Amino acid sequence: MTSRKPPTTSSRGGGVTPAPTTTSSGLPTLSSDDMCPVCKTIRYLNRDMEFLINPECYHSMCSACVNRLFNEGPNQCPYAGCHRTLRRKGFRSAFFGDLSVEREVDIRRRVSQVFNQAEDDFQTLRDYNNYLQMVEDLTFDLVNGDEATKRKAEGELQQWEAEHKADIERNKRVGREQDEQSRRRLAAEREAARQRRLDAIKEAEEEKLEKIKIREAEIDNLERGGALPDQQRVQLKRRGKQAVDAAANLATSASITTTTAATDSVGKLSIRGLKEKKKEPKPEGPYDPFGGLDLQPSRYKIHPGLKHPSVEKYRLDQGHVTGGYSFEEYTSRAMFEAFAGLGVFIEDEKEVGVGLSASEVVGMGAAMAAVGGDGMDLD
Amino acid sequence: MATEDARYRESSQYRLWSFSPTQLSALREKTNAAARARISDRLLSHPLPATSSRDLSAPTSNANTPDPDGNGNSTPALPEFLTPAEELTLVGFYISETLRASEMLHYADEIKATAAMFLKRFYITNSIMTYPPQEMLIVALFFACKVESGHVNLSEYTKTFNKSPEEVLAGEFLLCQGLRFAFDVKHPFRALRGAMMELASLKDMQADLKRLDAAEARARKILQFSPLMTDAYFHYTPSQIMLAALSLADRGLAERLIQETFHFVAMEGNSADTPGANGGAGEGNNNKNRANEEKAAIIGSHLRDKVLGAVEACRDMLSRELPERKEHWTNKPFIKTQITPLRKKLLKCKDPERWNLVELQRVRRQQKLDSDDEDDGGRKVKKEEDGDVFGGELGHSAKKRKVTVKEEDPFGEPLRKVTVKKEEDPFGGML
Known part of the structure; x- marks a missing residue:
């Protein structure tokens, strides 16, 4: 739609053939923008000359040449040494002046269509970064590599595309949906803003009208010589009513918005850049310093009947009581020590393990030997 | 479910210091054998204790670990070593001495018992021939006071035993190592x-x-x-x-x-669920x-x-x-016939490098310093230092031998001061 404008000197002002730069040999060189390399037409002769390229080989030529050469179907590139077969359909005007940039952008577009995973698809940020690195390496090979690496990279790309067709399609769809969503959201926001502006204007106008009406009424009243204070009251009342109305409107509209937000929460959010909130963690209850350890005694019970004469006298001693010493602590500790480890049989446990006694293990061994013997007999 | 037993199994007493009888006797025999091998090694590398230092090639560090393949080829020059049973008798004697000493000082039951157990535990993995029991006894008692939070003043404490503070402190870390840093003794x-x-x-x-x-x-x-x-x-x-x-x-x-x-x-379950038990009840x-x-x-x-x-x-x-045997451990004829010969024997077969705790600590510190600076000069100093150790140490121990043989009773002197007043504290130093 736009023809490339010559970036530097313009030959527009008429004049003879532009010679903007001179090489050391003295020969005038023409910018490729100013002369078609195929038919050697210069812009001076054809003001509407437009250069087209084909992403097959990125050789530029003027639109007249394209029409001339490729009207009758595919043909070879007219550049010397370039044997690629081009079609007319593939020609387009370059967006960038530098064709190598144009080519790189094309390649990048293509690669990004194939490798279209998002960060959410990866378990860790590191994985995602590694993936990006891999993609970038491949792209670099495609753009700057020599013939062999280019071919290799191309092969890899195609293989990946073939293998992950479904994934790519899905990601593409997701991406499209996201684009669509954000587009819709933006549109909705814009719409809402416009609506607000309109409302504001309308309101202002209404107020103006109201004011005028009131003023007229006042004047009428004055004409009739009526009571001003009464009118004032009316006015105040009206104002109050307005305020109430406005408040009610606000409330209803707010409720409407909340309901709409509730009904279709997708795509109607008006705040940009908000991450989706995670679900609230369940309330954990009070902190347990023992991590769920059950310290309830199982062999004995702590009851107030547990007393010892030599402890009792301390119970009456001011020195101990004032210090805040808890006699229950002493009782529970003494009881714990009296019963802890009663069922720990060190000789058995250290020799064979917790929960088994040496004699049992011997018995088990004998039983196993007996079973083994039986099996041997059966065989 | 944290039963009382499970909680007891978490204690260091169960994990580190509980053995079956066979394990315990095997451990004692192993310690004895390792000590024999090491001491005979040392004595052979310095055959004549009376002469001054020679070239010292025997390693001085890492001797705490038992040496399994120590050559036991005993030459006539070697003294007769204590057997595990004799060691056990001697340890028993020194524990009774510990109890007697803490009784004199009116220490709490827990302190007495902890000190005795410290000594007992220490001499399971260390032979009595390696470290002097009489010194370790004093160290263990002092350390037990700390562990059971019955604070004693070091200088006062050492005065009662006619020792210098350094002698007590020198053995402290050694004792901790021997206890495998398990200080909590659970008492009944x-x-x-x-x-x-x-x-x-x-x-x-x-x-x-x-x-x-x-x-x-x-x-x-x-x-x-x-x-x-x-x-x-x-x-x-x-x-x-x-x-x-x-x-x-x-x-x-x-x-x-x-x-x-x-x-x-x-x-109760079996009898209850017979009449029309639905799933939930089951x-x-x-x-x-x-x-x-x-x-x-x-x-x-x-x-x-x-x-x-x-x-x-x-x-x-x-x-x-039974407590009635307390007198048995202190009566004169028993000591004369049983203990004194063993102690004489012990003094002959003691470890020449380990016996003096103060010197040992000094050497270890010096080695640490020397190993820090790696230059050649430092190493030379270390060698000479070690040689010195033997000269000095032997003289010292010869003097000590005279003293220890002469005095039969390590706690014979009257004790002047009561350090911790403890009669009937039901909380056992808990407060």
């Missing part, structure tokens, strides 16, 4: 209180409180001596030791307590069953016989060293 004293509380709360015991008091007094006396002199702390848990002591004092009471604790746990019963099974595993009647057996075995062990 407070457990006895708990048992008495439980017994006194039984209905039919209310009338018999005198009997309880008498039993407690006797059991406490036993606990203060018998388990410390035997290996009970290594083979039984404090509660079992406590019950064994109680059983020695009053067999009926101990058995009563065990009967009350371990009893038949009825399986599940509830299952849960109940499981709870009952768990309960049975903790207080079931099958455990009772095992506990009774363990208490009985512990009782046998304790009855070998």
Whole structure:
């Protein structure tokens, strides 16, 4: 739609053939923008000359040449040494002046269509970064590599595309949906803003009208010589009513918005850049310093009947009581020590393990030997 | 489910310092053999103790680890070593000395018992031929005071033993290493209180409180001596030791307590779910069953016989060293016939490098400093230093030999000061 404008000197002002730069040999060189390399037409002769390229080989030529050469179907590139077969359909005007940039952008577009995973698809940020690195390496090979690496990279790309067709399609769809969503959201926001502006204007106008009406009424009243204070009251009342109305409107509209937000929460959010909130963690209850350890005694019970004469006298001693010493602590500790480890049989446990006694293990061994013997007999 | 037993199994006493009898005797024999090998190595590399230093090539560090393949080719020059049994007798003697010393100083029961156990534990993995027991005794007692939070002033403490503070402090880290840094010794004293509380709360015991008091007094006396002199702390848990002591004092009471604790746990589930039990009720019963099974595993009647057996075995062990034997360990003829020869023998076969704790600590520090700066000069200094050690040390020990042989009783001097006043503190230094 736009023809490339010559970036530097313009030959527009008429004049003879532009010679903007001179090489050391003295020969005038023409910018490729100013002369078609195929038919050697210069812009001076054809003001509407437009250069087209084909992403097959990125050789530029003027639109007249394209029409001339490729009207009758595919043909070879007219550049010397370039044997690629081009079609007319593939020609387009370059967006960038530098064709190598144009080519790189094309390649990048293509690669990004194939490798279209998002960060959410990866378990860790590191994985995602590694993936990006891999993609970038491949792209670099495609753009700057020599013939062999280019071919290799191309092969890899195609293989990946073939293998992950479904994934790519899905990601593409997701991406499209996201684009669509954000587009819709933006549109909705814009719409809402416009609506607000309109409302504001309308309101202002209404107020103006109201004011005028009131003023007229006042004047009428004055004409009739009526009571001003009464009118004032009316006015105040009206104002109050307005305020109430406005408040009610606000409330209803707010409720409407909340309901709409509730009904279709997708795509109607008006705040940009908000991450989706995670679900609230369940309330954990009070902190347990023992991590769920059950310290309830199982062999004995702590009851107030547990007393010892030599402890009792301390119970009456001011020195101990004032210090805040808890006699229950002493009782529970003494009881714990009296019963802890009663069922720990060190000789058995250290020799064979917790929960088994040496004699049992011997018995088990004998039983196993007996079973083994039986099996041997059966065989 | 954190039962009392599971919580006891978490303690360092169970994890590090509980052994079966065979394990314990094997450990002692291994320690003895390692000490023999190492000392004979050292004596052979310096054959004549009287002469001054020679080239020192024997390694001085990492000697704490037993040397399994030490060459036992004993030449006539080697002295006769102590056997494991003789070592055990000597350790027993020094533990009785510990108890006597702490009694003189009126220390709390826990301090006495902890000091005795420290000494006992230390000489399981270290031979009495390697480190001097008399010095270690004083160190263990001092350290036990710290551990049981009965603070004593170091200078006052050392005055009572006619030692210098350095001598006590030099052995402290050594003792900690020997204890594998497990300082918490679980004693049966407070457990006895708990048992008495439980017994006194039984209905039919209310009338018999005198009997309880008498039993407690006797059991406490036993606990203060018998388990410390035997290996009970290594083979039984404090509660079992406590019950064994109680059983020695009053067999009926101990058995009563065990009967009350371990009893038949009825399986209620089977009888309840017969009439029209739907799924929910069945599940509830299952849960109940499981709870009952768990309960049975903790207080079931099958455990009772095992506990009774363990208490009985512990009782046998304790009855070998009843408090009445206290006099046996201190009477003159016994010491003259049994202990003195062993001590003489010990002085002949002691480890020449380890015997002097102060010197040993100084050398180790010096080595640490030397190994820090790696230059050649430092190494030379170290060598000379080590040579010096032997010259100095031998002179010192020769002097000491005279002294120790002369004085029969390490605590013969009158003790002047009572450091920790402790008669009837039920909280055992807890406050």
